[in-house]
Amino acid sequence: MSRFVTVDIQEIQRSITADPVRIMWRAAWTMLIATILSCGTVVVIGFIAPSAIPANAAPFLSVGLLAIPPTVWFLTTERVKADIEVATGSEYSVTFVLSAIATSAVVLPVLDLVISPAEWLSRESTLTRITGFTLTTAVWLEAAKYLLVRWRAWDVYDEPFRAIMHTVSVALGSAAALSVVQLITYNSTPTAFALRVLANNVIGLIASLIISYGLVRSRRGEAGIWLLPVVFIAACLLTGIVLTFRSGLLNGQLGLLGAVPRPLFAFGFVVAYCVAGMAFVRFIYTNMQRTWALTKNELED
Amino acid sequence: MFPPIPETTSSLSFSQRWAHYVTLGAILSMVLLGIVLRETIRWRLTVYQDARTGIVAPYPANWLLDQSGADYVFRVRDMQALGFKTTIQLSIVPVGTATTERNIADRLAYERSQTLIDYRQLSTESIIVDDVSAEQVTYAYISRDTSPFTEAIPTVVLGTDIVVLTRGQALVITFRSEAGQYQDNYEYFRRFLAGLEY
Numbered sequence: 001m002s003r004f005v006t007v008d009i010q011e012i013q014r015s016i017t018a019d020p021v022r023i024m025w026r027a028a029w030t031m032l033i034a035t036i037l038s039c040g041t042v043v044v045i046g047f048i049a050p051s052a053i054p055a056n057a058a059p060f061l062s063v064g065l066l067a068i069p070p071t072v073w074f075l076t077t078e079r080v081k082a083d084i085e086v087a088t089g090s091e092y093s094v095t096f097v098l099s100a101i102a103t104s105a106v107v108l109p110v111l112d113l114v115i116s117p118a119e120w121l122s123r124e125s126t127l128t129r130i131t132g133f134t135l136t137t138a139v140w141l142e143a144a145k146y147l148l149v150r151w152r153a154w155d156v157y158d159e160p161f162r163a164i165m166h167t168v169s170v171a172l173g174s175a176a177a178l179s180v181v182q183l184i185t186y187n188s189t190p191t192a193f194a195l196r197v198l199a200n201n202v203i204g205l206i207a208s209l210i211i212s213y214g215l216v217r218s219r220r221g222e223a224g225i226w227l228l229p230v231v232f233i234a235a236c237l238l239t240g241i242v243l244t245f246r247s248g249l250l251n252g253q254l255g256l257l258g259a260v261p262r263p264l265f266a267f268g269f270v271v272a273y274c275v276a277g278m279a280f281v282r283f284i285y286t287n288m289q290r291t292w293a294l295t296k297n298e299l300e301d
Numbered sequence: 302m303f304p305p306i307p308e309t310t311s312s313l314s315f316s317q318r319w320a321h322y323v324t325l326g327a328i329l330s331m332v333l334l335g336i337v338l339r340e341t342i343r344w345r346l347t348v349y350q351d352a353r354t355g356i357v358a359p360y361p362a363n364w365l366l367d368q369s370g371a372d373y374v375f376r377v378r379d380m381q382a383l384g385f386k387t388t389i390q391l392s393i394v395p396v397g398t399a400t401t402e403r404n405i406a407d408r409l410a411y412e413r414s415q416t417l418i419d420y421r422q423l424s425t426e427s428i429i430v431d432d433v434s435a436e437q438v439t440y441a442y443i444s445r446d447t448s449p450f451t452e453a454i455p456t457v458v459l460g461t462d463i464v465v466l467t468r469g470q471a472l473v474i475t476f477r478s479e480a481g482q483y484q485d486n487y488e489y490f491r492r493f494l495a496g497l498e499y
Contacts, residue, residue, distance in 0.1 A: 115335065120342045123363050123381065128342070135335030143328045150321065218320045228320040229327040236331065 020080075020161035021289065025282060027076040028168055028205075032278070034072040035201055036271055038065055039194040043267045046191030053190050062193045066179040069201045070096065070172045077165060092169045095152060099173030100180075102144045107174075108181050111140055126244060134240030138207070142236050145170045145208055149215065157219040160285060163212050171208040175200040191263055199270050203242050206277035207235040213284050242273055344492065349375055359496035360389060361489055379486075382479070385444050385456045387486045389493050390475040402427075402436035402464045405471045409462055410438060417442035418455075428463070430494060435465045441480065459483040461490070465499075472499055 042065065045052055053061065077092065111117065121132040149157075149170055156162040178200045183193060214231030217223040249265045313321075346359040349366065354374055360366070364377040376390035394405060406425060414420040423439045440460050446453035460477040474497070476490040 115339060117339075119381075120339060124342060128338075132335070132338055132342075135331050135338055139328060139331040139335065143332075146324070146328075218317055221314055221317065223316065223320065225316050225319045225323055229324040232324050233327055233331070 019289065021164065021285065023080050024077075024161045024164040024168075025285075027073070027080050028164065029278070030076050031069055031073040031168070031172075032202070032205075032274060035069045035198060036274065038068050039198040040267060040271075042190050042194040043263050046189065046194070047263055050189075050191075058190050061190050062183050062188075065190075065194055065197045066176060066183065069197070070176055073168060073172055091153070092165050095148065095166050096169040096173040096176075098152065099145060099148055099170040100177040102148055103141070103174040103177035104181060107140045107144045108177070111137060115140075126248070129244045129247075130237075130240045132240075133243040134237050137243060138236040138239035141174060141204065142207055142211060142232065142239065145174055145204075146211055146215075146232065149212075154215075154219065157212070157215045160216055160289070163216050163219075164209070167208045167212040168205060171205040172201065174208075175204045178204075195263060195266055195270075198267065199246060202270050202274045202277070203239055203246075206273070206281065207239045209278075209281040210235040210238070213281065213288070217288065238277075246270060344488075346492065346496070348496075349377075351375070354393060355499060356391065357496075357498040358391065358493060360493060364389075376475075379489075382482070384453070385458050385477075385479040387478045387482065387489070388475070389490060390477075392473040392475070394471040394473060396466065396469065396471045398469075400466070400471070402434065402466055402471070405464045405466075405473065406436040406438045406462065409464070409473065410440070413440065413442070418445060419443040423459075430463060430465060431497075433465055433467070435463050438462045438464075456480075463494070467499055 042053075042061065074093070074096075115136050117132055117136045121129050121136075124132065149166055153162075153166040156166065175197075179193075179197050182188070182196050182200075186192075188196070211232055214223065214228040218228045246266055246269055249262060249269055345362040347362045347366075349356070349358045349360055351357075351374065356374065358375075360377040361379065363379075363381065365380045366375060366377050368375045370376060373390050373392040376388055378389075379387040396405065403425075410422050410425075414422075420442045421440060423441055425436065425438050428435050428437045438461070440462075442458055442460070444456045444458045457480040458477050459480045460475060463474045465472045465474070474494070476487070476493075478486040
């Protein structure tokens, strides 16, 4: 073997371009854009003309909002799976359903009835709230999703595109359960519910994708003992930070200058987090694939 | 109903197995830390001290302290509670040499029946508080928000008065909470009594 390896970067780029993983990212972004547009429309209408949404149409609008992310995702992936010849599709739907069941049957009762972070965290300092949300809401939500994926889909996590499909499905299932329970429990306006749907889907998805990176590396035997737990803790911490700042933006405060567009602030914050978070996850996945391509190139030489 | 779980095609390596174990350990640790943090914040206490009366009392840190009342030394209320604000109140009543705890308790019951809506005395019993005999009266009444703008519904409130005679005066320690939350909130009162010095 030559000591100096000639690497064709453009060939590596072309191989990544044709990769099903790229197609999966496109599908995930399609789902996210549909969610952002639908929720954003309701938020803007609710801010500009609150009476424009009839009261008797609000429940149907809310159900429609929470159905958009999983519907768009599964429609998009069905089309994608035909392109990349995935053998079976039902396992992803089952992951979605199991995630929804685990969240609604285990996580939410524990958080609402036992831990109840809203009762004791709301008046604490920012640092305490970040710590509190990390050690309560974030860890319970992410642990349920991690355990489900670890139990059902561990073997397929050596293929990144399958990993992304399972990860997004499990995140959307959890978010759908959160949204349904919040719809039933709280008599929210469509604006408030739209913000919840967007936050549930985006925050859960980014955290799950970060953890999926650790799972993929671990499954492929490329990580030591510590990468997966560190990635899990980092994802929970990030969720705790985002929950704290989002609630701080959203909770009403009196302003001497008049009405403060807090729903718009919260919406903008979550959209910005979505863009930054997805860019980061895409970055680490692309780096991982480039490393594989380089390694494969070296081995072939 | 569900498709079968794919069979494991390869056994776990050492690092894969231990990565999973360490992650599980991290999850358990974080859950336990969350519980510890919750208990620490929920039961965090602030100490009230009054040199004039010699009273030292711990009360929940986030409760509102009020010393402006004419008929009490101080009271603390949980302003975050929905509906009726859980209250712990301490009053001092001067007494004569022949007055007993039961006399004070009966007088309080009479006064409360005049001022509280649908007042009902539930029980009266003699207890021991810090090796000192005391009289405990439990009662219920209806609390109604007088503001016409809030449209609040009436609330059933459970209350407990503990009367202790000390240094020629009666110490009346009052705890009131919405009936549905009484058992949950009673822990605040128990900790208050445990740390009370007079």
